[in-house]
Amino acid sequence: MTSRDYNMTSSRGPVTDAVSKDESRGISPARLAWYVGAWAALSAVLVLAVMFIDPPKRRPTAPTPGGQAVVTQSAGPQLQAGPSDQLATAAGSQDWRLDLAYTPVQAYHHGSDIQVTGCLRRPCGRKADLGSYPGDFVEAVRAQGNGKITNGEHKGAYLGWAAGIGYWLDGAPRDSRGDVLRAFSTAISGTSLLSLHTRLRVLSCGVDEAGRSNTAVCARLRGTTWTVMEVPNPGPTRSLTLYIGLENGPNFTGSAWATTFSRAALRIG
Numbered sequence: 001m002t003s004r005d006y007n008m009t010s011s012r013g014p015v016t017d018a019v020s021k022d023e024s025r026g027i028s029p030a031r032l033a034w035y036v037g038a039w040a041a042l043s044a045v046l047v048l049a050v051m052f053i054d055p056p057k058r059r060p061t062a063p064t065p066g067g068q069a070v071v072t073q074s075a076g077p078q079l080q081a082g083p084s085d086q087l088a089t090a091a092g093s094q095d096w097r098l099d100l101a102y103t104p105v106q107a108y109h110h111g112s113d114i115q116v117t118g119c120l121r122r123p124c125g126r127k128a129d130l131g132s133y134p135g136d137f138v139e140a141v142r143a144q145g146n147g148k149i150t151n152g153e154h155k156g157a158y159l160g161w162a163a164g165i166g167y168w169l170d171g172a173p174r175d176s177r178g179d180v181l182r183a184f185s186t187a188i189s190g191t192s193l194l195s196l197h198t199r200l201r202v203l204s205c206g207v208d209e210a211g212r213s214n215t216a217v218c219a220r221l222r223g224t225t226w227t228v229m230e231v232p233n234p235g236p237t238r239s240l241t242l243y244i245g246l247e248n249g250p251n252f253t254g255s256a257w258a259t260t261f262s263r264a265a266l267r268i269g
Contacts, residue, residue: 092203092265097239098221099260101188103158103173103181105247107150109137116159118167122178130159130167146173146181148246175230183245187226190239198228198268202242206263208256217256220244240266 113132120128131152141147147159158170173181205218226242244257252258
């Protein structure tokens with residue numbers, strides 16, 4: 001018995017030692033596979049999180065032969081150019097300056113007379129004596145480009161003036177293109193934003209030179225449709241000149257009509 005027992009004990013001893021050695025060699029295949037799967041899943045979650053927080057941005061390609069780079073837009077919001085002034089909606093095109101032009105009338109001026117020499121008609125054939133007129137009237141004609149003659153040989157005609165031409169007699173007040181100026185209709189654009197024959201309305205006048213709303217004058221400007229008939233020297237500022245017709249009394253330059261509006265809004269088209 002003793003010998004048999006010993007033999008059984010001896011035969012079990014090596015088996016136990018073999019199991020202990022296998023366990024000490026590493027993790028079982030099943031557990032190792034589980035660890036690998038868990039690591040892969042965690043890595044995928046981290047990659048997705050990084051992409052969500054900081055999505056990759058596409059870089060512009062090299063310039064095309066024409067010199068303009070072709071850019072592939074990312075999926076994010078983009079800055080869009082605003083609508084042109086010709087496409088302004090009922091909300092209006094903002095921040096315009098409005099100047100008012102008029103035609104001086106001889107009867108409302110009483111300065112010392114000066115003689116005027118110029119053309120009897122256009123195109124000019126020869127220079128002639130056009131008559132004598134109050135100095136302040138002639139000065140106003142040079143500032144506005146036209147003036148209505150109410151006394152003398154040329155009563156009822158208009159005295160015109162333009163740089164490079166001088167004075168001439170005409171049957172109507174005209175712009176530099178030779179078109180007749182029409183009260184509360186003709187507009188002269190100071191910017192290339194408004195082309196010839198563009199129609200517009202004044203939505204609001206903003207404020208005059210004194211910082212007031214000038215309600216009465218503005219109401220008259222708003223109550224009509226204007227048409228751009230001249231774009232003489234377009235510049236960068238949003239400016240427009242509106243022709244309001246004949247001078248309506250003495251000291252016109254001191255009246256509410258002799259002003260410039262700023263921060264006006266227009267409906268264009």
